[in-house]
Amino acid sequence: MGRDAGARSTWTFNTYVERLIVEDTTGACVAGVAAAQRLLAEHSGYLDDLGRRPDAP
Structure with missing residues (x-):
């Protein structure tokens, strides 16, 4: 299927x-x-509360 689609377009198969x-x-x-x-x-x-915790990294 992919090769057929590639063959119908101007793109190479890799492209x-x-x-x-x-x-x-x-x-x-x-x-x-x-x-x-x-x-x-x-x-x-x-998440903001976690960031305000005293033990937060």
Whole structure:
């Protein structure tokens, strides 16, 4: 399937696979950033309290 798609485009097969990897990791990065933003939005008060503890590193 991948070779067929690569053959139909002007990209080489390696370029096609490279683009798939970039798109996949970009999506993972976006999902990770969104998860971190949700974590901070929902639990920032708790995290701030942890940072204020006298025994905090």
